[in-house]
Amino acid sequence: MAQLRLVNVTKAYGDYVGVRGFSLDIKDQEFLVLLGPSGCGKSTTMRMIAGLEDVTSGEIWLGDRMVNNLEPKDRDISMVFQSYGLYPNMTVYENIRFPLKVRRVPAAQQHDMVMRAAQMVELTEYLDRRPAALSGGQRQRVALGRAIVRKPTVFLMDEPLSNLDAKLRVSTRAQIKNLQHTLKTTTVYVTHDQIEAMTLADRVVVMNRGEIQQVGTPTDIYDMPANTFVAGFIGSPAMNLIEGTLANGSFTAEGLRIDGLTTAHSGNVTLGFRAEDATITRQGGQIAAPVYSIELLGEASMISYRIGGALVSVKAAKDYRAAIGEIVEASIPAGICHLFDTASGKRLGAA
Amino acid sequence: MKNRAERQPLPLMLLCWGFVLIWLITAAFPFLWTLWGSFKVEADFFSYADWMNAVTGTRTIQQTGSAFTGAGYEGAWVEQRFWLAVINTAIVTVCVVVISLTIGTLGGYALARSGFRYTFWILIAALIFRAMPHVTLVSGYLLPFFQLNIWGYLPTTIIVLVAINQPFTLWMLHSFFLSIPKDLDESAMVDGCTRFQAFRLVIIPVMWPGVVTTGLFSFLLAYNDFTVTSMLLTQENQTMVPKIASFLGTVQAENKVMYAVAAVVSAMGPLFVLVLFFQRQIVSGLTAGAVKG
Ligand SMILES: Nc1ncnc2c1ncn2[C@@H]1O[C@H](COP(=O)(O)OP(=O)(O)OP(=O)(O)O)[C@@H](O)[C@H]1O
Ligand SMILES: [Mg+2]
Numbered sequence: 001m002a003q004l005r006l007v008n009v010t011k012a013y014g015d016y017v018g019v020r021g022f023s024l025d026i027k028d029q030e031f032l033v034l035l036g037p038s039g040c041g042k043s044t045t046m047r048m049i050a051g052l053e054d055v056t057s058g059e060i061w062l063g064d065r066m067v068n069n070l071e072p073k074d075r076d077i078s079m080v081f082q083s084y085g086l087y088p089n090m091t092v093y094e095n096i097r098f099p100l101k102v103r104r105v106p107a108a109q110q111h112d113m114v115m116r117a118a119q120m121v122e123l124t125e126y127l128d129r130r131p132a133a134l135s136g137g138q139r140q141r142v143a144l145g146r147a148i149v150r151k152p153t154v155f156l157m158d159e160p161l162s163n164l165d166a167k168l169r170v171s172t173r174a175q176i177k178n179l180q181h182t183l184k185t186t187t188v189y190v191t192h193d194q195i196e197a198m199t200l201a202d203r204v205v206v207m208n209r210g211e212i213q214q215v216g217t218p219t220d221i222y223d224m225p226a227n228t229f230v231a232g233f234i235g236s237p238a239m240n241l242i243e244g245t246l247a248n249g250s251f252t253a254e255g256l257r258i259d260g261l262t263t264a265h266s267g268n269v270t271l272g273f274r275a276e277d278a279t280i281t282r283q284g285g286q287i288a289a290p291v292y293s294i295e296l297l298g299e300a301s302m303i304s305y306r307i308g309g310a311l312v313s314v315k316a317a318k319d320y321r322a323a324i325g326e327i328v329e330a331s332i333p334a335g336i337c338h339l340f341d342t343a344s345g346k347r348l349g350a351a
Numbered sequence: 352m353k354n355r356a357e358r359q360p361l362p363l364m365l366l367c368w369g370f371v372l373i374w375l376i377t378a379a380f381p382f383l384w385t386l387w388g389s390f391k392v393e394a395d396f397f398s399y400a401d402w403m404n405a406v407t408g409t410r411t412i413q414q415t416g417s418a419f420t421g422a423g424y425e426g427a428w429v430e431q432r433f434w435l436a437v438i439n440t441a442i443v444t445v446c447v448v449v450i451s452l453t454i455g456t457l458g459g460y461a462l463a464r465s466g467f468r469y470t471f472w473i474l475i476a477a478l479i480f481r482a483m484p485h486v487t488l489v490s491g492y493l494l495p496f497f498q499l500n501i502w503g504y505l506p507t508t509i510i511v512l513v514a515i516n517q518p519f520t521l522w523m524l525h526s527f528f529l530s531i532p533k534d535l536d537e538s539a540m541v542d543g544c545t546r547f548q549a550f551r552l553v554i555i556p557v558m559w560p561g562v563v564t565t566g567l568f569s570f571l572l573a574y575n576d577f578t579v580t581s582m583l584l585t586q587e588n589q590t591m592v593p594k595i596a597s598f599l600g601t602v603q604a605e606n607k608v609m610y611a612v613a614a615v616v617s618a619m620g621p622l623f624v625l626v627l628f629f630q631r632q633i634v635s636g637l638t639a640g641a642v643k644g
Contacts, residue, residue, distance in 0.1 A: 050537075050541055051540075051541075052537050052540070052541070071540070071545065071546075072537075072540040072541050073540055073541070073542075073543045073544060073545060077541065078541065078542070079538070079541045081534055081537070081538060083532070083534050084534070085532070085534035085535055085537060085538035086538070087535065087538075087539075087553055087557075088535075088557055089556045089557050098539075098542055099542040099543055102539075102542055102543040102544050102548065102552070103542075103543040146538075146542070
C-alpha cells in the first residue's frame with residue numbers, strides 16, 4: 001500500500017511560512033497534481049515528502065509509517081528535480097543506472113531496466129553522452145528516466161516537462177500517464193501548466209501562498225471553483241470576475257444586471273462566469289456595452305468588454321467579427337453564474 | 352583556424368611574446384644555472400677568479416680530468432646520506448597531504464552544506480591562523496614538545512604541518528564544494544544514498560580537480576617547509592630542505608657547498624614530475640550539465 005498522508009504539514013523559513021497547514025490524503029495509485037503560481041510552495045511540499053526538507057510541524061505518513069524522521073533513501077521514492085540534478089561525471093546510461101546500483105539491484109537485471117527506461121524517454125541514442133553534451137530537454141528526459149528506472153512506492157515529479165518542446169511535451173505527457181497507469185504507482189506531480197494538470201490528474205490540488213485553495217478532480221476545479229483565486233487561476237482565459245451587489249436574487253454592477261439567481265445571500269458579492277458559457281446575442285443580453293477588444297483565436301473569437309474595473313471576455317463563433325467600440329450584447333443567463341463572497345473570496349452556495 | 356576576434360595586432364603580439372620570454376628566462380635561468388653548476392667543483396661554480404669558469408669548468412677539468420663530475424651528488428647522497436632526508440620528506444609530505452585532504456574534504460563539505468551562521472566565523476578564524484607567521488606557532492610548541500618528550504620525531508612535525516595547512520585546505524575545499532549544486536547531493540540521496548555515499552559516489556568524483564589542486568598546494572607547503580622542519584626535527588630525522596640548509600651552513604669543508612647544490616637539484620626533480628602528472632587533472636568546469644542552464 002503506497003498511501004501518502006500529510007497531516008497539517010507546515011514549513012517555515014524563519015518568519016516566512018513557505019507551506020502552511022497542508023493536510024491531504026493521497027490514495028494508493030492516485031495521480032495527484034499540485035498546481036499553483038510560482039513561489040506558492042509546490043516544490044517545498046514535494047521536498048518535504050522526499051525528506052530533503054525538514055518539516056517544521058505536522059506529520060507525513062507513507063503507508064502505515066510516519067516518515068518525518070526517515071532519511072530520503074529510506075522513504076523509497078523517486079523524484080524528478082525541477083533543476084534535473086544529473087551527475088555530470090557519468091554518462092546518460094550510468095546516470096539512469098545509478099539508483100539501481102546504489103540500491104543493489106542484481107547486476108543481471110540492471111541493463112534491461114536501464115534500456116527499458118531509456119526507451120521510454122527516447123534516449124537510446126544518447127546513452128554514451130555526458131549531461132553537458134545534451135540539450136535542456138534531453139537532460140530533463142535523463143532525469144525522468146532515472147526516476148522511472150525502478151518501481152518506488154511514490155513518484156515525485158517537479159515540473160518534469162517544463163523544458164520540452166510542445167510536441168515532445170504532449171507525447172511525454174501521454175507516456176507519463178500511461179506509465180503511471182501500468183506501474184500503478186502513487187504519483188505527486190508539480191506543474192504550473194493547467195493543461196498538464198487537467199489531462200494527467202486524478203485529483204488536482206490548487207495552492208496559493210503556501211496554502212491549499214481547493215482539492216478536487218479536474219472537472220470539480222473547473223466547474224466549481226472554491227474561491228475567487230481558483231476561479232481566476234484555472235482556465236484559459238480564467239473565469240470573468242465582476243464585483244457587485246446581490247439583493248433578492250439579482251446581481252447588479254456598473255453596466256450589468258443579472259436576475260433570477262437562486263440564492264438566499266445578499267450584500268457584496270463577486271460574480272463569475274466562463275467566457276465560453278456566455279453567448280453573443282442580438283438583443284436582450286445582460287451586457288450591452290462597447291467592445292473593448294476582439295481577439296481572433298482561430299477556433300473562436302474572443303470579445304472583451306470593460307465593466308466596472310474588470311475586463312470581461314465572451315467567446316463568440318470563429319467567424320464573428322465586430323469593430324472596437326461597437327455596441328454588442330452578450331447573454332449571461334443566471335444558470336452559468338458562480339457567486340463568491342467579495343470579502344472572503346469564498347464560493348457561495350448554489351448559484 | 353583563428354577567427355577574427357582572436358587575431359591581434361602585431362605590436363601587441365610582439366609585446367606579449369617578449370614579456371613571456373623575459374619571464375621565462377628570469378624564472379628558468381637560476382634553475383638551469385644550478386643544474387649546470389651542480390656537475391662542477393666548488394672552485395668553478397663559486398669561482399673567485401672568473402665566473403666563466405662555471406661555464407667552462409676549468410678547475411673541474413684540472414681536479415677530475417673531465418668537464419663534468421658527479422662528486423657533489425655522490426657526496427650528498429652517499430656520504431651525507433641525503434637519501435634518508437628524501438625518505439623523511441616523502442613520509443612527511445604524503446602524511447600531510449593525506450591527512451589534510453581527508454579532514455579538508457569532510458570538513459569543507461560539512462561547512463559548505465550546513466546552513467548555519469557559525470560556518471562563516473569558523474572560516475574567518477581559519478584565515479587568521481593561516482595568516483600568522485609559522486614561526487609564531489612553532490616557538491610556542493617547542494617547550495611543551497620538549498617536556499612531553501615528543502620533540503624531534505616525524506609524527507610531531509606532521510601534526511604541526513597539518514595544523515598549519517588545514518585552514519587553507521578547509522577554506523579552499525569549502526569554496527569548491529560551494530560551487531557544486533546542492534541538487535547533486537539531493538538526487539543522490541533520493542536515489543538511495545546515505546549522506547556519506549552521496550559524498551563519496553557523487554560529490555567527490557565531481558570535485559576531483561579541486562581535491563587535486565588543493566592536494567598539490569598542501570604538498571608544496573609540506574615539501575618546501577623550512578621553519579617547522581628545521582626547528583622540530585633531530586639531525587637524523589631531517590627532511591630535505593633543512594638538510595640542504597645544513598650543508599650550506601658548513602662551508603668550511605671543501606666541496607660541502609657542492610653537496611647542497613646537488614641536493615637542491617635532486618629536490619627539484621619530484622616537483623616537475625608531480626606537476627606534469629597532475630596538470631591534466633587541474634581543470635575545472637566538470638559540473639557542466641548537472642543542472643538547468
Ligand atoms: N531556503 C529558503 N529560505 C527562505 N525561503 C525559501 C527557501 N526556499 C524556498 N523559500 C520560499 O518558499 C516559497 C515556496 O518555494 P517553492 O520552491 O516551493 O515554490 P514553487 O511553488 O515550487 O515555485 P516554482 O513554480 O517557481 O518552482 C517561495 O516563496 C520561496 O521564496
Ligand atoms: Mg518549484
